[in-house]
Amino acid sequence: MTRPSTAAAPAPSPLPAFEHSYAGLPGHFYADIAPTAVAEPALLRLNRALAADLQLDAHWLASADGVAMLAGNRLPATARPIAMAYAGHQFGNFVPSLGDGRAILLGEVIDRHGHRRDVQLKGAGRTPFSRSGDGRAALGPVLREYILGEAMHGLGIPTTRALGMVATGEPVFRERPEPGAILARVAASHMRVGTFEYFARRGDTDAVRTLADYLIQRHYPTLADDAEPYAALLAAVAARQGELIARWLLVGFIHGVMNTDNMALSGETIDYGPCAFMDAYDPNQVYSSIDRFGRYAYGQQPSIGLWNLTQLANCLLPLLDDDMDAAKTKARTALDAYGQAFEPAYYGGLRAKIGLTDDPGTDTGADDELVTDLLGRMAQHGADFTNTFRLLSDASPDDPGTLEPVRSLFAEPAAFDDWASRWQARLTPHNELDAERQARMRALNPAYIPRNHRVQAVIDAATQGGDLTPLEQLLAVVSRPYEDHAEHAEYRNPPAAHEVVHQTFCGT
Ligand code: AMP
Numbered sequence: 124m125t126r127p128s129t130a131a132a133p134a135p136s137p138l139p140a141f142e143h144s145y146a147g148l149p150g151h152f153y154a155d156i157a158p159t160a161v162a163e164p165a166l167l168r169l170n171r172a173l174a175a176d177l178q179l180d181a182h183w184l185a186s187a188d189g190v191a192m193l194a195g196n197r198l199p200a201t202a203r204p205i206a207m208a209y210a211g212h213q214f215g216n217f218v219p220s221l222g223d224g225r226a227i228l229l230g231e232v233i234d235r236h237g238h239r240r241d242v243q244l245k246g247a248g249r250t251p252f253s254r255s256g257d258g259r260a261a262l263g264p265v266l267r268e269y270i271l272g273e274a275m276h277g278l279g280i281p282t283t284r285a286l287g288m289v290a291t292g293e294p295v296f297r298e299r300p301e302p303g304a305i306l307a308r309v310a311a312s313h314m315r316v317g318t319f320e321y322f323a324r325r326g327d328t329d330a331v332r333t334l335a336d337y338l339i340q341r342h343y344p345t346l347a348d349d350a351e352p353y354a355a356l357l358a359a360v361a362a363r364q365g366e367l368i369a370r371w372l373l374v375g376f377i378h379g380v381m382n383t384d385n386m387a388l389s390g391e392t393i394d395y396g397p398c399a400f401m402d403a404y405d406p407n408q409v410y411s412s413i414d415r416f417g418r419y420a421y422g423q424q425p426s427i428g429l430w431n432l433t434q435l436a437n438c439l440l441p442l443l444d445d446d447m448d449a450a451k452t453k454a455r456t457a458l459d460a461y462g463q464a465f466e467p468a469y470y471g472g473l474r475a476k477i478g479l480t481d482d483p484g485t486d487t488g489a490d491d492e493l494v495t496d497l498l499g500r501m502a503q504h505g506a507d508f509t510n511t512f513r514l515l516s517d518a519s520p521d522d523p524g525t526l527e528p529v530r531s532l533f534a535e536p537a538a539f540d541d542w543a544s545r546w547q548a549r550l551t552p553h554n555e556l557d558a559e560r561q562a563r564m565r566a567l568n569p570a571y572i573p574r575n576h577r578v579q580a581v582i583d584a585a586t587q588g589g590d591l592t593p594l595e596q597l598l599a600v601v602s603r604p605y606e607d608h609a610e611h612a613e614y615r616n617p618p619a620a621h622e623v624v625h626q627t628f629c630g631t
Pocket residue numbers: 221222223224225226252253254255256257258259260380384385394396629631
């Protein structure tokens with residue numbers, strides 16, 4: 124009897140199966156450039172869950188060859204390193220040539236859901252776009268990007284993520300020498316509003332069209348057959364941004380540097396620089412040390428989003444219509460998609476955060492007023508944003524004892540009491556079980572955000588003593604932010620007076 128063949132199937136290659144669709148675009152879309160090797164690469168952390176998602180071999184990534192790739196010291200034959208060209212409006216001023224000055228794209232992988240994802244090394248050395256920069260990244264900002272990306276993902280908000288980070292064994296010189304690191308960043312893609320601006324400002328309409336076609340194919344494939352694909356594209360990008368920015372607001376996130384080169388056309392959060400989650404609710408809150416006029420303050424983000432998209436619309440005008448007036452009309456109509464996405468996502472999200480449902484016959488205008496009233500009182504009385512909504516999720520409006528933890532967050536608790544009676548009056552006639560509403564609210568109102576003082580403590584421990592334990596602890600809670608972690612309850616606390624972080628730095 125013959126037995127089934129025992130000849131082993133060839134072992135699958137552990138090398139990433141990189142594809143290179145972006146590098147298939149015309150040569151002036153990017154520069155071919157290899158990373159610059161570093162002295163002493165050491166793996167600081169590998170995101171094994173993400174590796175699995177990307178169908179990458181975590182065992183190989185953690186091996187000497189994998190770490191050599193993550194450090195840019197030795198790339199597998201499947202990689203084709205490029206730096207992407209882009210321009211951008213920085214704080215409102217146009218800079219015609221920015222580009223990846225310290226980031227090098229290795230290629231794209233197809234994740235287990237069939238989605239194409241970029242793998243890029245940030246801090247991998249100088250490129251033709253480096254200008255006066257050193258092409259490197261310091262460990263502190265790399266840690267911040269790693270943590271905030273994982274937190275954003277845990278919150279369910281579209282974001283780039285870190286696949287891993289390595290120490291370079293080399294110092295980088297900022298205000299003082301700091302340990303260098305490289306972040307392996309995974310993104311749906313790295314095309315930005317500024318990518319269109321790069322070509323549009325050069326009058327290169329062919330390139331604008333090529334980029335738009337590529338973008339449609341990669342992220343908005345259903346638009347390919349639209350009668351007006353480019354207007355539809357503008358509307359679709361605008362809608363994703365409207366929803367994204369609404370979701371930032373709903374968790375108290377401040378991006379900090381919403382330049383057009385930091386707005387991804389995929390709709391993901393990208394470029395975690397001087398960003399922060401706020402503690403006490405304040406619509407004027409700014410943390411970024413470089414945002415001196417509050418252009419990117421928390422409450423400015425919706426209008427800045429539209430400003431950025433208007434720059435995108437300007438780039439696309441030549442594709443919209445040969446007649447400039449007609450093109451502008453189409454652009455304006457397409458941009459309406461921004462508000463049409465933002466308004467329901469934001470106000471609907473706020474209503475849901477206080478447990479309201481839009482049942483038929485609901486006066487959503489009155490509900491919006493109710494939640495806006497709460498926000499006003501929170502701002503006036505310095506209430507912690509995250510804890511107010513989370514503790515409200517545990518409360519029953521007619522049980523004063525359960526309201527006590529929320530009211531104590533307000534400098535003048537009576538300001539909350541007035542609001543709580545309004546909330547009770549709104550909820551009571553609906554006769555819903557408290558437990559049901561509470562479960563719904565807890566799934567929307569995180570217990571854990573990466574609070575600035577915690578992020579700072581992680582950075583201090585890692586950079587000063589090489590201790591990564593605080594990083595692991597913080598990641599454990601922020602990656603599952605809607606769950607109670609009794610053993611880590613202290614991560615819910617706002618900073619003590621001496622722990623408050625007043626400014627964050629982009630560290631570039
Ligand atoms: P960012 O503020 O991180 O969005 O960066 C703005 C621009 O500056 C981008 O073109 C970056 O590639 C570039 N850049 C930032 N830091 C460096 C650096 N250390 N070396 C070279 N280019 C950099």
